Amino acid sequence: MTKKTAIITGAARGIGLATARLMSGQGWRVVLADIDSDELALVAQGWDDALAVPCDVSDPDQVAAMVDQAVAWSGGIDALVNNAGVADFRPMGETDLAIWRRIMSVNLDGVFLCSQAAIPHLARTGGAIVNIASISGLRASTLRVAYGTSKAAVIHLTRQQAAELGQQGIRANCVAPGPVDTKLALAVHSPEIRAAYHDAIPLNRYGREDEIAQAIAFLCSERASYVTGQVLAADGGFEATGVGLPALRAV
Template sequence: MFHSRLYRENVMNRFAGRAVIVTGAASGIGEATAKRFGAEGARVTCADVNEAGAEATAAAIREAGGQARGAVCDVSNPDAVKAAVADAVGAYGQLDVLANVAGIGAFQRTTEVTFEQWNRMLSINLTGQFLMCQAALPHILKTVGAIVNVASVAGLKSHPYSAAYCASKGGVVLMTKALAVEYGRKGLRINCVCPGGIETPLIAHFQLPDGVSQAALSRISPLGRMGLPHEVAGTIAFLASEDATYINGASIVVDGGMIA
């Protein structure tokens, strides 16, 4: 149901010779992003805490004629992140692009959020992206490449029952801007995308608390449908490409007009 298109036709080849790491590559937006980079000629490290899923995405890229490797990595673990980035650079000899897609989400009444749940959300969604950026930056500085982080419309506007998720995604938006101004003079570009409701397995985790009406939340865009993973992947690839050389520190909303 959530299979992504492979873009074998009418697709550009903007990443030939480039090496890319995509986190969260086992599923949803990360899977679609890894496949998009693979279809555009990149050598892709498909990283995920789900090792089998990461390898399955890499295998699909290879079967479609691309180059890819699976890599197990929990982005919230500093040692695992350092090892995964070092392995990726060792395998492909360089690193041009980091796409930070891995993330988790859930609706919960704030009074019911445990300390552990709050910390887990922040450590995967925000600290995980920071750790990946920190480990990747020395390599991306050498290739003068680009980083694309995945935030959310929940990082730009309020969502009920989402204090931890909103805090983590708002953090990604501002971390992206901070890195963009820190590294812009060295030629790096660091941007983020802010998807609205996208049809991926993550959506199943966003169940409203008991007794809360669906009217509390509108996830449908004026286009009358949810987004598809490849529609976010295309924006991530654009931001990482030389079609976007004057876009830096931006938060690109990909929500079909939901928060317009």
Template sequence: MTTSNSTSPAAAPVAVVTGGARGIGLAIGQWFLDHGYKVALLDIDQPTLAATEHALARPGDVLALHCDVSQPEQVDAAAAAVLARFGRVDALVNNAGVAVFKPVLETTFAEWRQVLSTNLDGAFLCSHAFGAIMVAQRSGAIVNIASISGLRASTLRVAYGTSKAALIHLTKQYAVELGNFGVRSNVICPGPVETEMAKLVHSVAIRSDYYDTIPLGRYGSTEEMANTVGFLCSKEASFINGQYLAVDGGFDASGVGLPTLRRNNPDLQDVGAAS
């Protein structure tokens, strides 16, 4: 005989996390599992997603769905699968994202569209599909994962930074309209986080620039990002709507990368000499 409603499948809240196979997305999914949620993990990387599903070893609580969030039909199919399996959606975390790190004039239109189609279009499509479920319930929370690059410009991030800035505004648009149905929308803006992607793309020089600029003097952890997202989805944040929160160790007070860019680009080494 069941003695606690928290163990009933009908009573368990449900979270959907895009880009949930690794890194920040996986940490967020783990936070939800640790707090009694059923979790749907969406990811375009099917082998990694399958490995994550196997490692979590919680088939009753985890639904792993191969999904390209930039494709409307795949997002709609994922929403239908989540609803068929769990019957509701209480939290959506739009975490799926890609980046191209190149100088502005070397970034192609194809690369621009690649980044925006995942980072911005994906959040739009998922918020529509899963937001409709939450609107029907008259409850729920959306948290988008933007970036400190969406709050201020940095080097080599024209597509990435622009997509994240747009995502911050998109969050406010959903907050204004869906808030009328009891669905809250907020966004976090992580600073540098210790992930596999960061280890691949952050050179020694860039890491040094970050350390020199962040008041706390370190990178954030995926668990710190997950804790913030979990709070924003929880009842403790029930009157927080349409807000962004920089989770960055204080980095929003400054910037990074310009000295390294100038040192590495002979065309910029004379910048400022005339003055």
């Protein structure tokens, strides 16, 4: 049986790398796309059936070249995981236009551009798009005017994709992770934020990269063949708890 091919953006580390490793173990060929070409080259060393392609997802020319390279290598694309993302936590008043644009260009434009370049190929295979949003796109909070808004937009973009691409046989879904110990989270989660997350999450802990990867791989797979337009919060129960006051849970 011919192997299926997945493009995974932001695959040099964190959730993207965990997803690439999991899917590779499940028999997929994986295209690892990331802006960090050094880290990418390191992780791809000796990895059979993986192609590393340095790419800034916010640059339309680089995205087009990455997708061309992927198709030349594999012959087709069966799944696109739009995982590359950047975070920034600061008050609205300190979020200048350059910061806003940087977050939007990677987190939102990147999803739009990679999807648009991959759609003709996904239409040929009846493939799947999985976009990585965040609980910050489902629930508003302080300090995330750019990050949270970009992720809320990714959730709506997923629904737009599902609505429009279904007739081409393409499914589009979204995974909204809760906090996961990656470089991205370490950069923006202070010890106080970490403790508060533990309190607010019914499972009382951060998620692991491989737990998010399992949700992503499921939505890419045939096991999710009738699932499209959905947001799967892999978040330890965070989104479900409207009044998740630690004081109430302790009673």
